[in-house]
Amino acid sequence: MLVKQSDIRAILMNKLCGEGSLMRVPEGADYSAEDATNVLLHAATSSSDSIEAAVQDLQVMYPISRIPCADTVHTYMKENDVGEMMSFFRKMNSEFIDMLDIGNSPQTVAMDFHTIPYYGDKNTKGVVGIQPKNGTSWGYSYLTADLVEGCKLTLDIVNLTALNKNYGTLIEGVINRINQLGIAIDKILMDREFFNLASIITLDTANINYVMPAKLDKRIKKILRDFEMAEGMVPGVIKHKFRDKSSPNFYLVIVPNKNYNPSKREGKDNKKFFVFATSIKFDSVKEFTKNIPKEYRKRWNIETGYRMKNIFKIRTCSKSGVVRSLFFILRCIMHNCLNVLKQVVSITAYTLKSAICEGIRDCLHVGSDLIRNQSIVGFYNRVKRYNEDRELQSRQHLGLV
Template sequence: MNKNYSLLIESLFKRLQTIGVKTGTVYLDREFFNTDVIPKLDELKVNFVIAVKSTQVINRELKNHQKEYGNTSTIFEYQFQKGGPSFNVVAIYNDEKKKYLLFATNKKAESIEKFEKMIPEEYRKRWNIETGYRVKNEFKIRSCTKSPVARLLFFIIQCIMYNVLNMLKSVLKITAYELKSLINEDINKVVRYGLKSLNFIPVSVLLDCLRWVNEERNRVLRTRLTII
């Protein structure tokens, strides 16, 4: 079954507009580097950074660049078809991998140096989202229930646990597995000995403690840098 990427993008931005979400720049995987998505984004006047699938035209452009300038980064204008929207392909040479990292963008930059720094850093924001989904799934509550209320509740708990883990990671070295194990131990304590067996700390007090620890850590680091 073929995907209608143009309709998908149009529907997505209509929905975002309906719920009042403003869009700055969209970061998309290489699957969206095609003749449906980029013209639609251009039509909607949306800035984009998209990982690029290499094509014969792109490979030829890179080979010509390498012959003249060696293994250096470059930017060149590209369009899928005559009359279609043009955009920049940013080719950043990775010395470790010995290959080009390719991105398509309609964003403006004054020089290739700024593009080299800006585009990969911006695109890396996508990985934060994907990492979030991966880690969040470590708290997934498996259920066969078809109740939308129950499934929504499980999802909310999943998100809360992910946020708690991130909060604790600011001061502790802890994994999702360790956090779940501690929660399991506390549940067993409550079942056996009641709620009084737990040491309750108000959330506001916990947040104040975390804030103090982070501030103290920053103060110590600044002091060390001053000494150096």
């Protein structure tokens, strides 16, 4: 089955510019949402990776086509609402979940904070304090939740605007929205930042299993010293809770570091033990202490996802939180579309970028196609049926059916 490059662009444009589109344009605007989205997609998928460069590139190649200037595109973007864009993203995910039929079995989810450094005025709206990174301790911050097994999708995005993180509220909101997608959560993999009372209480109340590294505070360091004196450098599991009376019980899973060098000073890069906090029940300590580190390693798929999203990154100097959020949401959409398409066609991020660029070229050269006749659901099901028919024919030819 031949998959045309114009089809790839068309199904994306159908989704991005259809009813409840990602980017709305003002009523009576000179250009359509499709005109502006062509510029956005060109910036995200070509070497002209900014709105200004994308406009210049398209205007040189297609001087008689309807291409808005960069200021116009920025004006349109600023007219949008971050909440509406987040809702659009979640609605799109709901369709993907139905297509992939993954709502029937419990899923492993990774939750993480993603920061984008900012080098301008720290008082700019939407800018919050972040861990020092690339010469700045200010930036934009997003909480993301991703599927880390099977078809890897970013399920939810939360745009953080408060100076202080309310971990309980953030986690509860993400869990509720994932449940609304029809996904049952088996467990959540989180980084060390979530090891606090509010997070543990929220997860326990929601009856959600979790795995996260424990922060080595004075109490846990004493537990490790006592454990080593009593048992030696061996794996173990200890029941634990925070000092607060409201703290639920959970397990500390103690795993010896095979690369520990006793001749060097013990510290961040030379730990005797790795310690994980989890609520997962177990039978065998031996098997449990082997499985927990393996489970937690799945969380690194979310880091791989960030690298994939960066392939679709649009550079900007804009101070607008709306514009920056739009660019981040678009990266997540491209990441999700790529991973959904991978289920039915052989495609890479660079193949997808090339297909979109070629599709934009064809559109501007011959005129707009009927994008509303190109549904990503229809395309997915059409290719899926074709693949299933080919598989059946092959099995019949080999006498397997």
